Amino acid sequence: MALKALDIYKILPKKNCKECGEPTCLTFAMKLASGKGDVNLCPYLDAEARELLGASTKPPVAKVTIGVGERSVTIGEETVFFRHEKTFVHPPGIFFEVSDLDSDEAIHAVATRVFSESFVRIGQSLQWSGLAVRCRSQSPERYAAVVDSIEKKGYHLPLVLVADTPALLEAALPRAGQFRPLLHAARQDTANEMSTLARNYGCPLVVADPDHDRLLSLATRSEGAIGQDLLLDASPATLRELLVSSSRIRMEAISRVPGAGYPLYVDAGGIEGTISAVLLAVLKFGGVIVTPPLDAASARAALTLRQNIYTDPQRPIQMSPGLYRLGNPGPDSPVFLTVNFSLTYFTLTSYLEATGEPCYLLLADTEGLSVLTAVASGKLSETTVKEAVQKAGLENVVSHRTLIIPGYAAPLSGKIEDATGWKVLVGPRDAAEVGEFLEKEWHS
């Protein structure tokens, strides 16, 4: 089990020497307890204490990096079962699968899509992680040629090399091994040769077995050979098996069961209901998810779901406070005031755009709180509204003096009028009703 900060503090030298970069031993202990510190930064620990702290303060799921350079993917370092307990740390890598029996054109079409496709949402660019290249030909020459042609094109994308035998991987590794591809997979009968390949090329390795206990013991065995650059593939065939095996492994990882503390590899293409398997693996602890290329709608949905689930639940996503223009508003256009919680912003923007009415959106600084919580906690008040109006220089932007405030902020309308001198119009509680509101209240 993870140690608490005070338990760790008792083991530390309590010299407050600052050599670890922290002001005191206690703050260093707190950092270690949260899984963010590195025990090796303390120069005064003996080997026994170092080992004890190292094992119990590092995240229960090992960190693994696939690929090199800008597009490399880091997964693992997870600490919780429910995202609300703290947060999920590294979003899973989603890899599109190609086979060496596909034509070169087809392979490069997928590679180009993985390389260049991106969707921007809430200021983040959402991208695919890399390519999984499966050997179906069973020909070492063909497989090596395909891997070679992908590397030669210079996509610099992380790869997963998927082959049934060590000999096939061995053929491809001279072309790609220096770029840290993920190797799939070591099974009970191939574990030794696969470990040797992974060690020789310095690549992370997937261990696979459909039986839970055998999987964990295989992982423990491989750990001895190559260290912690491992992923676990429980080889589920149905959504239920995926849910149950992923949940069990994450729970056991957190309880520090030997062999369970590795990111999960999910071959969604091998599961009945592939698109659902991708979504389920995003929700439930997937580390690397391999899937046939997704259709346009599913692609956006999967990346959006990944972004949602891997948002830190303790930190609401905030928009910068200030004035935003929707459409091309003029001096007569309406001004909607709201909070700088990004969800509020996007929902309201979405409905305002649908009305086709050019308008201004003024975001008060409520530290990212939603309307309800900002009103309750006083973060949305006549003071913050006044500040927002002044900072935006609103009186020089529009010729009227009317602010439309959220329906849930109605109790503040009198105070806002007194503090700002602007007339307040109470808008709807539900953003979906802004269209009707504009028609009935603003234009009348």
Next chain:
Amino acid sequence: MTTLGQWEGSIVKVTIGATPADGGTRRATCTIGGDRDLPLLGEPGNLSTIPKIAFDVCDDPALWPEVLRLTMGDELGDPAAMAARAEREMGADLVRLNLTSTRRKGFSDFPAIRKTIEDVLSATGLPLIIEGSADPAIDSEVFQQCGEAAEGENVLLGTAEADRYRSVAAAAVAYRHGVIAQSPIDANLAKQLNILLREVGVSQDRIVIDPYTGALGYGLEYSYSVMERIRYAALKGDQDLSSPMISASPDALTIKEVREGSIQQRYETGCTWEYTTALAAIVAGAAIVVVRHPGTVPLLKDAIAGLTRGRGG
């Protein structure tokens, strides 16, 4: 952290619908809750119950998502016809009748909603959820009408909220129906509303929690986590959060992504978006998911089948 299957609490069982044996006219009833493990992790049918799909039909399509109005035609405004389709073609488990006509300003045609309810009840043998008005000024009359028109059918009436729950609760108690208790993505508010409803006489086995579901990309993660929290609290023994949950995302078919592209693209994106939102809700613990896109129901049926059977576990 806990291991699988070792919990003190369980989810309360709630039955919706009544067969002729119970004084109703439904072909079968629908029972949710009874789970004694995290969502879908227990043995199906024993520790975990199988999530149910409700298809949403309305009596006034003006307030229904544009993508459906553009693709489905006149049938959309005929809730009885849509309810029959939900049962026969889509294979839904329940029908939610959404009385959108009551959302119009100055609504007063109360006999019309009675007739709509009666028509839907005779068009389908599925258990019914009825979503009434959202305006305190007419709530009392609307829910009285709903309760009475569906008397004996043990429907689920929605929606009670912290500042307007008395009318719906009164109708549910008087005519022996269940109540949907909606709170804005907050476990503590869900708990309070549960207590308020019991204080006015709604029994625990007639309450279904609606924690509010933001659409994928529009707050889904908040809803997902609040559902996980509520389920976890219930399993840890918190009685006031032990009601089963219903998830309905009102925005999944109206958000920006579903307003872009050709009508065909919008129809497909809407389906995927609503499906992804509902799947996440099921994984987080929703016992009923409510959807509006006809294409979503078969996708969910397949996923639920895949989530509840397997070669092992």
